[in-house]
Amino acid sequence: MTSTRPSTRPSTRPSALRLLLRNRVSLLGCLILAAVVLAAVVGPWLSPYDPNATDVGNALRAPGAEHWLGTDQLGRDVLSRIVAASQVSLRVAVVSVSIALVLGVGIGLLAGYARGAADAVLMRLVDVMFAFPVLLLALAIVAVLGPGLNSAIIAIGVVYTPIFARVARASTLSVREEPFVKASLTMGTGHAYVLRHHVLPNISGPVIVQTSLSLAFAILSEAALSFLGLGVQPPQPSWGRMLFEAQGFVGQAWWMSVFPGAAIFVTTLAFNLVGDGLREVLDPARRTALAAQGGRS
Amino acid sequence: MTAPAPTAPDATPRWRRVRDHPATRFLVVRGLLHTAIVLLGVITVTFSLMLLVPGDPVRIALGTRYTQESYDALRAASGLDRPLLEQYLDYVLGAVRGDLGVSFRNGEPVTHVLLDRLPATASLALAGVLVGLLVAVPAGVYAALRNGRLADAVVRITSQVGVSVPDFWMGLLLITLFSATLGWLPSSGYVPFGEDPVEWARRLALPAVTVGLVAGSIMTRFVRAAVLDAIAAGWVRTARSKGLGRRVVLLRHILRNAVVPIVTIVGIQMATLLGGVIVVEVVFAWPGLGRLVYDSVTARDYPVIQGAVLLIAVLFLLINLLVDVIHTLVDPRIRNR
Numbered sequence: 001m002t003s004t005r006p007s008t009r010p011s012t013r014p015s016a017l018r019l020l021l022r023n024r025v026s027l028l029g030c031l032i033l034a035a036v037v038l039a040a041v042v043g044p045w046l047s048p049y050d051p052n053a054t055d056v057g058n059a060l061r062a063p064g065a066e067h068w069l070g071t072d073q074l075g076r077d078v079l080s081r082i083v084a085a086s087q088v089s090l091r092v093a094v095v096s097v098s099i100a101l102v103l104g105v106g107i108g109l110l111a112g113y114a115r116g117a118a119d120a121v122l123m124r125l126v127d128v129m130f131a132f133p134v135l136l137l138a139l140a141i142v143a144v145l146g147p148g149l150n151s152a153i154i155a156i157g158v159v160y161t162p163i164f165a166r167v168a169r170a171s172t173l174s175v176r177e178e179p180f181v182k183a184s185l186t187m188g189t190g191h192a193y194v195l196r197h198h199v200l201p202n203i204s205g206p207v208i209v210q211t212s213l214s215l216a217f218a219i220l221s222e223a224a225l226s227f228l229g230l231g232v233q234p235p236q237p238s239w240g241r242m243l244f245e246a247q248g249f250v251g252q253a254w255w256m257s258v259f260p261g262a263a264i265f266v267t268t269l270a271f272n273l274v275g276d277g278l279r280e281v282l283d284p285a286r287r288t289a290l291a292a293q294g295g296r297s
Numbered sequence: 298m299t300a301p302a303p304t305a306p307d308a309t310p311r312w313r314r315v316r317d318h319p320a321t322r323f324l325v326v327r328g329l330l331h332t333a334i335v336l337l338g339v340i341t342v343t344f345s346l347m348l349l350v351p352g353d354p355v356r357i358a359l360g361t362r363y364t365q366e367s368y369d370a371l372r373a374a375s376g377l378d379r380p381l382l383e384q385y386l387d388y389v390l391g392a393v394r395g396d397l398g399v400s401f402r403n404g405e406p407v408t409h410v411l412l413d414r415l416p417a418t419a420s421l422a423l424a425g426v427l428v429g430l431l432v433a434v435p436a437g438v439y440a441a442l443r444n445g446r447l448a449d450a451v452v453r454i455t456s457q458v459g460v461s462v463p464d465f466w467m468g469l470l471l472i473t474l475f476s477a478t479l480g481w482l483p484s485s486g487y488v489p490f491g492e493d494p495v496e497w498a499r500r501l502a503l504p505a506v507t508v509g510l511v512a513g514s515i516m517t518r519f520v521r522a523a524v525l526d527a528i529a530a531g532w533v534r535t536a537r538s539k540g541l542g543r544r545v546v547l548l549r550h551i552l553r554n555a556v557v558p559i560v561t562i563v564g565i566q567m568a569t570l571l572g573g574v575i576v577v578e579v580v581f582a583w584p585g586l587g588r589l590v591y592d593s594v595t596a597r598d599y600p601v602i603q604g605a606v607l608l609i610a611v612l613f614l615l616i617n618l619l620v621d622v623i624h625t626l627v628d629p630r631i632r633n634r
Contacts, residue, residue, distance in 0.1 A: 025454070127331075128338030131610040133572035136590065140606050143594040144349045220463055224576045227465055228591055243466060247580070250469060250484075251477035261466030269461035276457070 019281045026277025032270035040090050043083035051084035052076065052235045060253045070255035072245060078255060081237040082263050088232050089239055089267065092153055093218040099157030101211060104164020109195060109203075111165070112172025123169070129162040134217070135224055142230045152231035156221050160214050167210045171203035178202075205282035212275030216268045223264045239264045321625055328621050332614050337389070339614070343607040344388045347599045348381075358401040358597045374399055375600065397604040402596055407604035410589065415608075417487050418585030421508060421578070422570035424501055426563060428509025429516050434559075436513075437520025438552070444525060452517065459514025465576040468507040472580070475503060485582035504581040508574055512566045516559075523558035527551045557627060564620035571616075572609035 020026045048068075055075030063070040069078040111122040129137070141155035175181060181198050185191075225231035226240030234241060239260045246256035347354050355372050356363060372378045375398055376387060391397060397407035440452035476484035482503055488496040527533065528551055536550045575587030582588070586605055593601040 124334060124338065127335045128342060131335055131339050131613050132342075132606065133569055133609060133613065135575055136572045136587075136606060136609055139575065139590055139594055140346055140602060143597070143599070143602050144346055144351075146351070216461065223463055224465065227576055228579065228594075230594065243463075243469060247469065250473045254473055257466070257469045257473060261463060261469065264463050264466065265461055268463070269458060272457055272461050 029273030040087040047080040049077035096156035100160035107165040108168025112169035147230040216271035424505035425508030429512035432513030433516035441524035456517040468580040519562040523555040527554040568613040568616040
């Protein structure tokens with residue numbers, strides 16, 4: 001929103017980030033996310049074992065001093081595998097949501113700004129995509145492209161495109177009626193400039209919120225696809241695949257299903273918490289109220 | 298918007314007056330038209346799935362069973378040897394008539410395969426929504442009534458947790474606890490209701506709770522929001538200030554007005570569950586549509602994948618249309634817009 005505010009006026013409002021971190025629940029989400037990202041980045045150097053090293057003599061060991069989270073049916077260290085898998089999960093989530101973001105916001109901006117026939121056609125296309133449940137469509141796309149990491153990324157990116165398109169279109173429709181957009185157009189500014197400098201910054205709030213929530217769902221979708229053997233392929237570890245393998249040992253090795261699932265759950269929860277916090281902070285009305293509260297306390 | 302003219306007392310029942318109201322007709326027709334357009338799009342997308350397969354789908358599906366004769370036979374049986382436009386028109390017309398081609402795996406008509414699986418998925422989805430409602434309505438209403446207090450915070454955090462739990466993980470945990478450890482319930486399989494109702498219910502319990510807890514967490518947030526909106530309305534203040542009892546205000550003025558958004562979310566959840574419980578069906582070896590899609594993806598049985606995707610999307614559209622119609626029936630404001 002920087003470009004629409006004259007730069008000479010000093011901002012007295014606390015930044016969105018500071019407001020976000022002031023909320024204890026969002027702060028918790030941010031901390032968890034930081035930990036997950038840290039684990040994904042430096043984990044491979046810190047993890048005690050090679051995630052793919054099998055040691056059949058030590059198969060199905062319960063959590064203990066040697067293997068903190070136990071070992072699986074091939075004697076592989078569960079903790080090291082969870083850490084290694086966090087990298088894959090985050091990468092799939094970030095790349096696929098970026099695809100959805102670029103495509104969806106592009107479609108939404110165009111539809112909301114152009115209106116008329118272009119809007120009608122694009123939104124009917126979005127309606128068609130919305131008619132398919134997310135995981136079903138992802139599965140169909142993977143069926144077409146063949147299983148694998150790239151197919152999963154493309155599939156998840158495609159299925160989350162329509163929601164970004166709807167969010168971007170709705171915001172664009174209201175922003176383009178704002179006086180500053182009209183004024184800019186009257187002054188003869190080109191449409192591309194208006195879109196880039198006036199519309200895009202002003203629809204960024206809802207889009208950022210949607211990005212965080214979509215990252216949460218992307219983590220879940222990737223886990224589901226990998227669980228079904230259609231996403232990340234062995235021997236590369238993935239949380240979903242670890243859960244699939246745990247199915248055969250529910251009675252004997254609870255740690256094989258509890259810990260990888262907990263990793264998916266905690267990461268998803270963190271993205272959801274941050275998303276919800278962002279929604280509060282980036283909504284202008286709520287933000288003013290929050291800032292006022294902060295000023296009083 | 299002009300205020301609707303007061304109508305004279307009328308002997309015709311209310312539902313019939315609503316049904317015959319021109320606005321209802323208009324909305325239903327518009328909804329049908331919109332659904333028809335989207336439906337054509339959906340059929341086109343499902344049709345093009347097979348076109349997008351890199352390589353020859355028949356050859357891929359045959360895999361090691363490939364011989365020139367079997368290849369030619371399957372191609373002819375699936376109509377893939379004809380011009381593309383003809384295939385497309387045939388597919389659209391066939392889909393409208395309920396003919397979705399034959400399975401690559403066993404030559405069975407796809408429609409039969411799908412109808413075989415529908416009851417299992419429908420019972421799971423219905424039971425899941427029911428469990429979800431049992432969780433969501435009390436929790437959501439209570440949280441809204443205690444807005445901003447501790448109970449509200451607990452409900453909100455719990456529903457946030459429920460939304461973030463992968464459903465198949467919850468299924469595995471429930472199996473670990475109730476089947477593997479306590480031995481109370483079977484962990485998998487399906488028995489038709491007609492064969493043995495008790496066993497049907499026992500086998501349905503764990504998957505339904507799995508699906509229902511996640512659905513319930515989502516619905517709780519909507520119920521809470523709907524009730525909060527209703528509480529904020531002017532008529533609730535009026536009702537309270539004219540001294541109506543708390544129960545009357547809650548039931549007649551708050552909940553009655555919260556019903557419309559709740560119906561919407563129930564419809565959406567129902568539609569989502571009909572097509573979205575793929576992984577849960579795999580975990581519980583539940584022979585529904587989701588499991589069928591998964592098996593067909595592994596076997597590269599494209600006609601069945603296409604058919605299942607189409608059926609689920611159509612169910613999704615129909616439920617949404619139904620929700621819109623219910624809206625029009627229960628909320629006079631939508632009619633009179």
